[in-house]
Amino acid sequence: MRIALFITCFNDTMFPQTGKAVVRLLARLGHRVDFPRSQACCGQMHFNTGYRPESLPMVRRFAEVFAGYDTVVTPSGSCAGMMREHHGTVARQYGDADLVAAVESVVPKVYELSELLVDVLGVTDVGAYFPHxxxxxxxxxxxxxxxxxxxxxxxxxxxxxxxxxxxxxxxxxxxxxxxxxxxxxxxxxxxxxxxxxxxxxxxxxxxxxxxxxxxxxxxxxxxxxxxxxxxxxxxxxxxxxxxxx
CATH class of the missing domain: 3.40.50 (Rossmann fold)
Structure with missing residues (x-):
């Protein structure tokens, strides 16, 4: 299974250790995680504040960058929600038929981290130790x-x-x-x-x-x-x- 990490612009800028933790965790579970460097913002900030047409290039970029992967994991329920619930809306309203098809192909493969672990990989005990x-x-x-x-x-x-x-x-x-x-x-x-x-x-x-x-x-x-x-x-x-x- 080809897994890609969507780090989110917020994490990439302020909390890079979170993305590294996702990769380290999944590697421990036996999975290789790719990090496509051409990824960008999911467009949530624009979409939520009324700049919906301006989010179209980011929707298009996401669909292009992650098209070849079986699974996309993100350590953000917020961004996962944007991609799964609103990328299709943007594509249908401002895009074209090809973009709608691309989004509909990629978006169902997007998982928030806990969803990926429990629902896709079928694990709850990931071998963690945190005495706090x-x-x-x-x-x-x-x-x-x-x-x-x-x-x-x-x-x-x-x-x-x-x-x-x-x-x-x-x-x-x-x-x-x-x-x-x-x-x-x-x-x-x-x-x-x-x-x-x-x-x-x-x-x-x-x-x-x-x-x-x-x-x-x-x-x-x-x-x-x-x-x-x-x-x-x-x-x-x-x-x-x-x-x-």
Whole structure:
């Protein structure tokens, strides 16, 4: 099976260690992962803020770059949701018949990391070791758009040494929402305050999620409060082994 990594522009710019963790994890499970260097943004920022025609070149680029792969994995429920739910919309509205066909061929092969591991590769115990008290925040796109359900939690529960704690009111949004946090700062900060309060109630060392965008938002708030609680992407926990101590 030919697997390609779509790192996302956000991770590539700010959290490259997450992409490396995905490759390391899948290699440990016996899979080679390609990284097409000509990949670009999925167009989500443009699409969500009303610049939908401007997202067309990115939809076209994605379909071209990943056409030859059996599976595309991304460590982002947000971007996976954009590709699976909205690339077809853009192609049909602003593209042509060839682009629509290309998108319809590629998009069904796109998986968020936990989906790939549980549904495609059929594993929950990936041989990880992470001896820390951890809670999991289900991000909005993964929860409501992709409907990944308990897949991330099943993977985390199988991690050796972990002390996994349930997050109160876990399904509530953290308030990030991309440009929402900029355009509606007061509302965003109120939502963030609620989320941070619940995270602190768990007494954890680490907050994890499947999207670094949400972790950046929550982690920034926790850092400003000097809570001592760190953030770690799901991929990085799953890629950790006893030898990493």
């Amino acid at each position: 008290r951890v809670t999991y925040h289900p991000t909005c796109h993964s929860l409501r758009m992709l409907r990944v359900g308990d897949r991330p939690l099943r993977l985390l529960r199988a991690v050796e040494g972990i002390d996994l704690v349930e997050l109160p009111d876990a399904s509530a949004c953290c308030g990030f929402g991309g440009t929402f946090s900029l355009k509606n700062a007061d509302t965003s900060n109120a939502m963030l305050a609620d989320k941070m309060r619940h995270v602190q109630e768990t007494g954890v060392e680490v907050l994890t999620a499947g999207d670094n965008s949400c972790l950046l938002h929550i982690g920034g708030g926790l850092s400003r409060l000097r809570t001592g609680i760190g953030t770690r992407h799901l991929a990085e926990i799953l890629a950790s082994t006893e030898g990493d101590r």
